[in-house]
Amino acid sequence: QVQVVESGGGLVQAGGSLRLSCTASGLTFDAYTMGWFRQAPGKEREGVSCINWSGRSTAYANSVKGRFTISRDNAKNTLYLQMNSLKPEDTAMYYCAADRTGWGLQEYEYNYWGQGTQVTVSS
Numbered sequence: 001q002v003q004v005v006e007s008g009g010g011l012v013q014a015g016g017s018l019r020l021s022c023t024a025s026g027l028t029f030d031a032y033t034m035g036w037f038r039q040a041p042g043k044e045r046e047g048v049s050c051i052n053w054s055g056r057s058t059a060y061a062n063s064v065k066g067r068f069t070i071s072r073d074n075a076k077n078t079l080y081l082q083m084n085s086l087k088p089e090d091t092a093m094y095y096c097a098a099d100r101t102g103w104g105l106q107e108y109e110y111n112y113w114g115q116g117t118q119v120t121v122s123s
Helices: none
Strands: 003-007 010-013 018-025 033-039 046-051 058-060 068-073 078-083 092-099 117-122
Touching: 003 092, 018 033, 018 092, 018 117, 033 068, 033 078, 046 068, 046 078, 058 068
Parallel strands: 010 117
Antiparallel strands: 003 018, 018 078, 033 046, 033 092, 046 058, 068 078, 092 117
């Protein structure tokens, strides 16, 4: 049974940093593209960043480029999202997802999802 579990969310002041983690089990982690998505209240879920199986290719939404860094440790089956210079508009539930066959930030391509971790940025 596949399990995807996010952690690391919390409350932080604008300009601060957080690091999200996501641990996946029950799948061959290094065979999957991994992605981070977020959903703010009243808004649709949007893609934040993704990373290919080796970690050599990454992609970011324009809204987070230069502030967020995605990485992975295949030996630990863990995905990370380092978030710096956080803004109130980054407030959202952040989700980790695994994509067996695709690449990019299209939600429909992702096979497995976590329950999310809340990030709140105060002004």
